[in-house]
């Protein structure tokens with residue numbers, strides 16, 4: 001399946017959309033996604049994320065649990081922690097100028113793209129399998145009047161329309177568990193300029209545990225994804241000219257988010273699997289920043 005779009009010169013460009021039955025399932029999954037835990041958090045300030053949070057909970061911001069505004073405050077706090085996660089990722093992209101182009105592989109509803117543009121003033125190109133998500137992200141960019149800098153397209157991140165060496169930096173924010181890592185890093189390596197920076201924040205299973213735990217299997221089933229091991233990330237990067245510059249274990253930093261979320265009315269049922277697997281050491285929340293050499 002492909003979608004067609006017109007360039008400025010009106011020459012049609014074929015953009016590969018879902019190319020496997022699995023990718024078709026993932027496109028449908030995100031087209032149909034409307035969980036309050038994502039939409040109500042996004043409504044706080046118009047940044048819509050599909051990733052999790054990091055950092056300490058600000059108990060003063062939560063106030064008295066008996067207070068009629070307590071649910072609203074809890075939602076705002078969860079959202080603050082999710083935006084802190086995106087800030088952490090963007091902080092590892094290096095020196096980005098306003099003339100640079102960044103690539104968000106698996107951009108969701110575009111929250112990280114907006115934050116990247118607001119931080120660097122640069123262009124940000126995102127791809128997602130979901131037409132609904134791309135429309136949502138582009139609508140938000142229009143509302144913010146940044147549509148000439150921030151754009152989402154329906155496209156497979158393993159075969160993007162970007163030119164070789166076009167991007168100063170690229171990232172996957174909780175989107176690499178849907179693809180083969182060798183194929184993924186080959187494409188980032190192609191699109192990045194030499195000296196460019198790649199960053200991922202991801203959940204991965206811990207080779208020290210042995211094999212994926214039952215909690216990891218539960219997370220895979222819940223999201224129809226395929227969580228990779230830490231070892232696979234490092235090996236596939238090494239095979240594709242991506243040399244780790246920083247590997248940051250964010251597991252301890254994400255637990256407060258999960259423990260707070262588990263107390264909210266917006267629980268989805270997956271909280272226990274994340275909390276237990278982070279605590280038993282079978283699963284890790286990692287940031288890896290790598291140089292394209």
Ligand SMILES: C[S@@+](CC[C@H](N)C(=O)[O-])C[C@H]1O[C@@H](n2cnc3c(N)ncnc32)[C@H](O)[C@@H]1O
Pocket residue numbers: 023026027030048049050051105106107108109110111112127128129130133155156157158172173174175178179
């Ligand atoms: C959990 S969401 C993360 C969204 C976003 N990175 C964020 O932080 O809000 C996963 C995203 O990966 C995208 N995705 C999964 N497989 C993909 C593929 N092969 N090509 C493009 N996008 C893909 C989905 O469409 C979805 O937007």
Ligand SMILES: CC(C)=CCC/C(C)=C/COP(=O)(O)OP(=O)(O)O
Pocket residue numbers: 035037038049050051052174175177202203219223225227268270
């Ligand atoms: C760390 C791992 C393994 C992530 C898997 C990918 C994923 C579904 C991320 C969150 O999306 P979301 O924000 O739509 O999920 P939720 O509805 O649970 O908040």
Ligand SMILES: [Mg+2]
Pocket residue numbers: 037038049050051052
């Ligand atoms: Mg979410």
